Amino acid sequence: MVDSILFITNAFPDAASSHRGIFIKRLASLLHEEGYQVSVVAPKIYKESPLFEVQGGVKIYRFPFFAGNKLLIEYEKIPYFKMIVYYLSGTILAIYAFFRNRCRLIHAHWAIPTGLIGALLKSLLSKPLIVTIHGSDFRLGTTGSGLIRRLFLYVCRRADHIHCVSKVHAKALRGLGIAEEKVSTFPMGVDRTFLDVGKGRDQIFREASVTVFSNRNLQPIYNVSLLIQAIPLIMRAMPGVKFWVAGDGPERERLEKEADRLGAMGHVQFLGRVRPNDMADLLGKVDIYVSTSLYDGTSVSLLEAMASGCFPVVSDIPSNREWIRDGENGFLFPPDNAELLAQRIIDVIRNRSLIEKSRKENLRLIEERALWSVCMGRVKEIYEDQLYSVSHGTK
Template sequence: MKIVIATAVYYPMINGVAVFSYNLAAGLARRGNEVLVVCPSQTGRNYTRTIDGVKTVYLKSVQAKVYPDQIHTVPKKKKVLGVELPHLWYRHGFRVSVFPQREIKRVLDDFQPDVVHVQVSDPIGLSVAAYARRRDIPLVTTEHNQPDVITDPLKLPLVVKKPVDAMLAVYFVNRQSKSDFVTMPTEKAIKDLIWSRGRGKEFPVPVAAVSNGVDLANFKSGKVAAEIYSKYNLPTDRPVVLYVGRVDPEKRLGLVIDAFKEARRKVPTALLVIVGDGVDKVRLEEKVRKMDLGDNVKFLGRVLPPDLYELYKIGDVFATASEIETQGIVLIEAAATGLPLVAVDKGAVGEVCRDGVNGFLCRPGNVAEIAEAIVRILSDDKLRAKFAENSVKIAGEHDFEKTLDKFINIYDKVIRDKK
């Protein structure tokens, strides 16, 4: 097949949608398909690259300097008279293609796709979807977001948040209903966005839960390469609480730090390792300093494979307090590496972190429960081994090869149905 994947975020950016889009494109190409990715340029100018067998067209873009690009290190906040100023703009801002219609028409006219797969409702995604509908090309959309993902970080008053969430939900659902097939990463995401809002039987197109998946060949339990400990200045003889992901306010990593401090009262040798970068990193580093945690919390910053695969192995338990996950790729990666999980019972997290099976689900925002869960896992070798074994089994349900099989079947179906 000739497949177009349209996305607002892509390599070399790192977040859930960017990683999934990259893995999907490369996987489809490995299966013998001709794949074209369209996404915003990282330089502002239009250019084309071939990455892992995938032709990638980076469209003209401008910087949205209110949010970092997830590629460059987030700078420290400036201080005036000792007072830390909030970040109002970033030198390396998130990039957006504002009016991509002409570029998209030229690129897609030349490519002549059999099927189009849109990931995000940015100008590129909307333009590619409109192109497909005008030419009666099969259109698949994947909804990676829920209204909470957008509104929770804004800290809106409840009286404002509820109607905004309702409007966003209507927008998401209406956009998806104009596709030929809709996927979301989990059944819970589908229920929250469509079924629970009364669309149920009247929703006009097929909907399926298809996991974002991970390449299980990369994420395996086992002995850590010795050089990793020295490279990242990590001890080899301490139990490790691990977090991997964006270090942004909506991930609520501050709660994990609070819980870790409480957990250390019973497991005083514990070490918290945070892998990732984001707008909240400097604030959290200062928080750790004020809490007098010293070298008991390590911020490693942004780490890429293959080191990332090894760093997962150093953990004894993976902990997150994020309430906005539509699935949580890092949770699957941690489970595949054989880590017990501690997470909160919000969003679709429960489909990967199963309470009492491969970890513990805590009430959102409950520091005491998160701390207790960490202590229980670190203090009980048998429980930790049981959870680790179950994590690997659960991660097996999210093998990326199965994800590829499902999307190829969906593409086949929508192409047949159009014909």
């Protein structure tokens, strides 16, 4: 019997070029290759997005909720009316997809908002529920309003198993009274393509042609303005350095104006959205990877950069410290200090021995802890444990 899994996720790619929830799509595709039947329920954000489609054997169902081409993360305040429609529409479609595909297990990605739909289905259908906490949901669920915090805790308590992408989240869940034995910690995976790029690098970069790269979304939480502020400081010491800023979002126009005001536009290129399939090749042309994020779960972008052999210079936040040891396999900097970010980038360029040492260490870390082949084994183990418990009446 083929095991049928229902994904309920707040993000899933709308087109081949879409980046939204690309790692959810990759997980679904890999599970399909392993013989699982995967159905995905996700919100319909864009007018042109189909209500139903099949991508590589994975069925995708999208529920409408008057999104108006706007992501939930782009709202300054919670759109309560839209969220009521979101939950009603999402729950109805999830129930339909569950029965239509004879699913045996529910896997909700993001405890808030879609984890609540998963918890409702678990209550209605008495099927095992796995919840993956990615980062933004944890921040919202622990710092949001009292109602949001209660909903987050409700979802965590209803889940049969919780997958955290960061040890920071797992530790905090224990402090909230969630049993340690029902929590696993491992990242979303990295394709071996990135590791092949890292292993294929044949030389340490030259100071005259160094490229610094950021590919975080251009939204306030990712703090890309800090990198723009650091560029003039770096150019005074090293005028040959190039800066590439990939990604898109509501901050783009403001960032371009800021770069122009600081006299940095001649040194920085705004690349826009990069197709997921093109990211490995692009990282192969990059020397230093920068993330200025104010908050993250385990950043897949960071892991991909490490796998590709880029030197990471990232904000000193708890989730980054799980992967980067300052001065050993990368640099950390306070996310409010453009001067120190600039100095860190200058230090990287001048320290050839650290560059090569960090590259070898980062390739090892990714191969041992973050490749999809490693993470898939953990996911399948969780699924099999839950399905075994159901079939043997231990739940």
